[in-house]
Amino acid sequence: MSSPLLVTSSPHLRAADTSRRIMLDVILALIPALGVAAWAFGAVVLIPVLCAVAGAIAGEYVMRVLILKRDNRLGDLSAIVTGILLGMNLPPSIPLPLAFLGGALATAFVKELFGGLGMNFMNPAMGARVFLFLAWPSAMTVWTAPVDGIAGPTPLAILKGQEAAGAVLPDLWHLFLGDRGGCLGETSVLALLIGAAYLVARRVIKLDVPLIYIATVGVLTWIFGGKAAFFTGNFAVHLLSGGLILGAFFMATDYATQPVSRMGKVVFALGLGLVTAVIRLATNYPEGVSFAIILMNCLVPMIDRYTVPKAFGASNA
Amino acid sequence: MFSKRFFRGGAAVPHRKTTADCETVVMPPPPKVVIPLLQHIGVIGEPKVQKGDAVKVGQILGDSDKAMSAPVHSSVSGTVSAVDFMLWAGGVQVTSVEIQTDGKQELHPDLKPPVVQSKQDFLKAVRDSGLVGLGGAGFPVHIKLAPPAGTKIDTLVVNAAECEPYITSDYREILENGANILSGIELVLRHLEIPRCLIGIEDNKPEAISALKKLCAGSKAIHVVTLPSRYPQGAEKMLIWATTRRAVPAGKLPADVGVIMMNVTSVSFLAEYMKTGVPLTRKKVTVAGPCVKEPKNVQVLIGTPLSDVFAFAGGFSSEPRKVIMGGPMMGVAQHSLETNVVKHTNALLAFGPEEGQLPPSTACIRCGRCITACPMGLLPLELNRSALKNDPDSLGKFSVATCIECGSCSFVCPSKIQLVQAIRLGKTQARLAAARAALAAKAAAGVTP
Numbered sequence: 001m002s003s004p005l006l007v008t009s010s011p012h013l014r015a016a017d018t019s020r021r022i023m024l025d026v027i028l029a030l031i032p033a034l035g036v037a038a039w040a041f042g043a044v045v046l047i048p049v050l051c052a053v054a055g056a057i058a059g060e061y062v063m064r065v066l067i068l069k070r071d072n073r074l075g076d077l078s079a080i081v082t083g084i085l086l087g088m089n090l091p092p093s094i095p096l097p098l099a100f101l102g103g104a105l106a107t108a109f110v111k112e113l114f115g116g117l118g119m120n121f122m123n124p125a126m127g128a129r130v131f132l133f134l135a136w137p138s139a140m141t142v143w144t145a146p147v148d149g150i151a152g153p154t155p156l157a158i159l160k161g162q163e164a165a166g167a168v169l170p171d172l173w174h175l176f177l178g179d180r181g182g183c184l185g186e187t188s189v190l191a192l193l194i195g196a197a198y199l200v201a202r203r204v205i206k207l208d209v210p211l212i213y214i215a216t217v218g219v220l221t222w223i224f225g226g227k228a229a230f231f232t233g234n235f236a237v238h239l240l241s242g243g244l245i246l247g248a249f250f251m252a253t254d255y256a257t258q259p260v261s262r263m264g265k266v267v268f269a270l271g272l273g274l275v276t277a278v279i280r281l282a283t284n285y286p287e288g289v290s291f292a293i294i295l296m297n298c299l300v301p302m303i304d305r306y307t308v309p310k311a312f313g314a315s316n317a
Numbered sequence: 318m319f320s321k322r323f324f325r326g327g328a329a330v331p332h333r334k335t336t337a338d339c340e341t342v343v344m345p346p347p348p349k350v351v352i353p354l355l356q357h358i359g360v361i362g363e364p365k366v367q368k369g370d371a372v373k374v375g376q377i378l379g380d381s382d383k384a385m386s387a388p389v390h391s392s393v394s395g396t397v398s399a400v401d402f403m404l405w406a407g408g409v410q411v412t413s414v415e416i417q418t419d420g421k422q423e424l425h426p427d428l429k430p431p432v433v434q435s436k437q438d439f440l441k442a443v444r445d446s447g448l449v450g451l452g453g454a455g456f457p458v459h460i461k462l463a464p465p466a467g468t469k470i471d472t473l474v475v476n477a478a479e480c481e482p483y484i485t486s487d488y489r490e491i492l493e494n495g496a497n498i499l500s501g502i503e504l505v506l507r508h509l510e511i512p513r514c515l516i517g518i519e520d521n522k523p524e525a526i527s528a529l530k531k532l533c534a535g536s537k538a539i540h541v542v543t544l545p546s547r548y549p550q551g552a553e554k555m556l557i558w559a560t561t562r563r564a565v566p567a568g569k570l571p572a573d574v575g576v577i578m579m580n581v582t583s584v585s586f587l588a589e590y591m592k593t594g595v596p597l598t599r600k601k602v603t604v605a606g607p608c609v610k611e612p613k614n615v616q617v618l619i620g621t622p623l624s625d626v627f628a629f630a631g632g633f634s635s636e637p638r639k640v641i642m643g644g645p646m647m648g649v650a651q652h653s654l655e656t657n658v659v660k661h662t663n664a665l666l667a668f669g670p671e672e673g674q675l676p677p678s679t680a681c682i683r684c685g686r687c688i689t690a691c692p693m694g695l696l697p698l699e700l701n702r703s704a705l706k707n708d709p710d711s712l713g714k715f716s717v718a719t720c721i722e723c724g725s726c727s728f729v730c731p732s733k734i735q736l737v738q739a740i741r742l743g744k745t746q747a748r749l750a751a752a753r754a755a756l757a758a759k760a761a762a763g764v765t766p
Contacts, residue, residue: 005653006639006673007408009738011646011724013330013482014675019682019731076679117680255683260696311716312325312693313554313567 019117023077025204029195030084030250036188041092048099049087055103056083056124063108064116078117082106085125085250089183089243089290090132093142102128118256122297126251126290133290156242156286189245196249209258209269210248216273217244217280224281238280247289248272257297264300264307271296323545324555326692328725330548330646332521333482336605341489341614344629346393346418350620352378353405353413356660357449358456359385361411370397373425375596378414387457388447391425392598392618393418406623406642406649406656416620430594439508446590447597447660452476452551452580453643455661458587461579462509464572473511474560474571475502477518477525477581478544478551481644484664486601489614490582491525494589499532501584502539504591511577514539515560521546548646549723553578555692567719582663597660604630606666608637617658624654626665639673641666646724679732687726687736693719697726697736704743709750712743720744 038046060079065072083103090099106128111120133140199205218235225233238244252258252272259268272292279288355361362379366372372391380388395418403413431442444459464470475498479487491498502514516533518526520543533539542560544550554565556578563574571578586597598619605612610631617626623640627633641648642662658665687697696715703711717740726736 005637005651007650007652008639008675009735009741010641010643010648010650010722011727011737012639012641012648012650012668012675013645013672013728014733015328015729015731017729017731018676018733019679019684022682022684022731073680078682118682119680255685258683260683260685260688260698308696308715309688309694311567311695311719312558313564313569314694314716314719 020076022204023081025199025202026081026250027077027084029198029204030088032191032194033088033188033246034084036191037088037092040188045092048090048092048094048096049084051096051099052087052090052103053080053083055100055105056080056086056107057103058100059104059106059108060112062104063112068112070116073117076117078111079107082111082124085123086128088246089125089129091140091142091183094132094139098132098136098139102132105131120256121300122294123251123254123257126247126293126297130290130294156238156280183243183246189240192245192249196245199249199253205249205253208262209252209265209272212266212269213248213252213272213276214239214244216270217276220273220277221281224277238277242280242287243289244276247293251289251293252296257293257300259300259303259307261304261307261309263309264303267303267307268296268300271299323547324550324558324692325694326690326725327547327549327555328690328728330480330728331482332546333605334485334488334521335483336485336603336612336614337488337522339485339489339613341493341601341616343616344618344621344626346420346422346618347621347625349398349415349417349622350393350395350618351403351413351415351622351657352389352392352620353403353411353657353659354379354389355405355411356389356455356619357387358454359383359387359460362386362389364400364412364414366391366397366400366414368397368400371395372397372416373423374598375425375428375594379412385457385460387444387449387459388596390447390596390598391416392620394421394423395419404652404656406651406659406662408649408652424595428594428596430592431590433508433591436508439504442591443587445596446587448583448586448590449597449660450580451582451586451600451661451663453647453661453663455659458579458583461577462505464570464577468572469575470509470511470572470577471513471575472561472577473502473505473509473514474557474576474578475514475516475581475584476551476553476556476578477516477522477529478556479522480519480546480548480551481646481648481664483605483666484603484644486603486614486663487581488522488525490585490601491522491528494585495528495532497585497588498529498581499536499539499588501586501588503536504587505577505579505584506538509577512538516541516581517544517550517556517560518542519544519546519550548725548728549692549721552692552721552723554721567716600658600660600662602626602658602662603664604666605664606637606641606668607672608633608635608667608669610634617662619658619660621658622655623651623657623665626658627654627667633667635669637667637673638670639668641668646728647722675735676733678734681732681734684731686729686731690725690729692723692725693721695720697740698734700743701734701736701739704739704746707746709747712747717743717747 056079064070086102106124110124110127114120218239221233221238222235275292276288360381360383362381364379365377373394376391378389378391395416398417399415402410405411433439440459448458450456529541544559557576602615602617640651699715720740724737
């Protein structure tokens with residue numbers, strides 16, 4: 001025999017799915033929402049997304065390869081996912097250098113400095129978004145209405161009474177379809193749900209975290225959201241507006257920053273819903289999804305510690 | 318009467334039962350056999366023959382007076398050419414007997430059907446037959462059939478799941494020797510006074526299921542339980558759970574929940590031995606894999622070199638990169654084709670470079686698929702991390718000893734991380750740490766080791 005036999009420890013078979021394929025699936029799942037945004041605001045709004053992607057790629061390359069001297073892992077596509085998610089969380093009118101900077105911060109500081117893919121303690125796109133929001137609040141809160149291109153308030157801001165009298169809520173159907181003010185990826189619930197359905201069908205995500213998260217926000221805003229009495233909150237608007245759908249299906253489900261056990265995921269999702277509802281109803285900010293996600297991300301190690309599942313046949317004692 | 322049942326987790330491994338329709342063919346004796354004296358879990362046998370001895374089929378080559386052992390018999394008639402340390406298929410050197418065969422296959426004159434009048438007679442006969450668990454583990458069956466006093470056994474579970482890809486040797490046994498399976502089960506039930514038997518089989522074998530149901534139609538005590546095809550359905554704890562809804566506690570044996578489990582080929586052999594008195598000297602082996610020219614089921618004499626078995630299956634269509642004894646999920650990769658078939662060999666598989674070579678690992682993305690797949694409810698990604706850090710405390714916290722090493726986690730991992738491989742390492746680390754702690758405790762108590 002010319003070449004020796006290879007000896008390895010079992011198993012000798014592997015499933016076909018790869019991590020790269022999972023990332024590719026996430027990218028594919030975001031395309032419907034990007035398509036609706038391009039249709040509603042014009043294709044020009046995709047430019048900030050491309051800038052964020054370019055920033056994410058550059059950030060990962062510079063930090064990982066040039067500074068930390070580690071192997072180049074851009075091929076796993078995770079930087080592109082981060083860039084797109086960040087881009088979809090930015091207002092369409094964002095100055096392009098800020099979009100690029102956000103992408104670079106996300107991968108260089110939130111991800112690579114903590115060890116790269118799978119090691120980050122916080123969703124990189126969410127971390128970068130919150131940083132941009134705190135550093136350049138005005139650039140991050142100018143929202144364009146899709147049809148006439150005039151700057152206007154978002155539905156959640158209207159709901160909060162922060163805007164001048166006369167601004168009216170769009171009806172629910174338009175919220176669902178997506179022709180309203182907001183971030184690129186926040187606008188069309190329908191397009192986001194199509195992408196989420198694809199991810200579920202491909203078994204990339206499970207529905208536990210998104211559904212518990214959304215249901216918690218719904219229940220809390222229904223109970224406490226009304227000005228007059230309990231149980232009068234406009235929960236439908238809360239569910240369909242802002243970043244809830246995008247955050248619940250595409251960012252709360254980020255593998256690296258959610259607990260690993262089933263019980264842990266339930267605790268995590270309930271926490272997300274609670275924090276989001278509290279921020280939306282009781283603070284000065286109209287939107288709480290980003291804050292909720294990064295706050296709960298930071299609690300994941302603790303949740304993991306207290307939710308180690310019971311092994312099969314393990315004693316109850 | 319039984320609906321589909323399921324254990325938690327597992328993996329949808331491919332079936333690839335390419336040899337399901339290949340009737341077993343008998344392979345003639347090879348020119349030379351090498352028979353290791355350790356083909357079971359337990360104590361190795363003392364050699365009972367010397368270089369130059371003439372031996373006959375069924376003659377004892379090695380045995381031990383220790384309980385946890387099983388005799389090893391000659392599978393051929395011929396002349397002993399060496400008794401020495403030789404590398405066996407498990408990857409270590411053990412005392413083995415090399416025999417040049419004479420091709421006559423004469424039976425040893427002392428062989429005769431055992432006379433069984435009591436439970437003790439039965440257990441002695443089981444031991445004399447050389448039977449070890451043929452499902453792959455090689456646990457001495459006479460030990461398994463004699464649980465500690467006070468243990469009440471109410472169910473015999475017969476494992477016909479055959480959940481590993483490629484392997485069809487149990488399947489062929491069911492189709493070809495069904496009557497033996499039935500009488501083997503009846504023997505065990507009668508002598509051990511067990512009231513019922515459940516035969517667990519995966520639903521991807523409809524022919525075998527109907528064959529078994531037909532066989533058992535006349536028996537009130539024996540039931541066929543059809544189970545979903547999901548790896549590792551045939552793992553001991555999973556199959557007991559699926560058939561009886563009893564969870565074997567961590568660190569305990571099936572007998573602790575009133576169950577004895579036997580492989581379907583084991584019970585079949587038992588019936589044959591009681592009829593003929595010829596001990597375990599041959600084995601039905603599935604020879605398959607992409608590199609094998611004529612995949613088939615072969616009845617092979619124990620001790621036959623792998624190279625002879627593959628040659629009998631038409632040789633290789635392309636050069637193999639990896640040769641596995643057993644299934645692709647839990648089988649042992651062989652370093653050479655000069656190792657030999659042993660009692661619990663159920664398959665020999667040859668893979669080319671595409672499948673033999675493992676894909677490179679990438680970073681863990683914490684997707685949790687390993688957790689979903691683990692039938693034992695463990696967190697393989699945490700065990701992996703703890704093992705790579707050599708952290709025995711953390712390994713203990715995540716119950717490393719509970720792992721059954723089925724390999725489902727490594728199979729599903731999209732980052733192709735060697736999870737179960739690291740866990741095996743972790744088990745050793747945990748044992749070492751425990752041993753060190755015990756030594757330290759003794760030293761602290763003033764006892765010198």
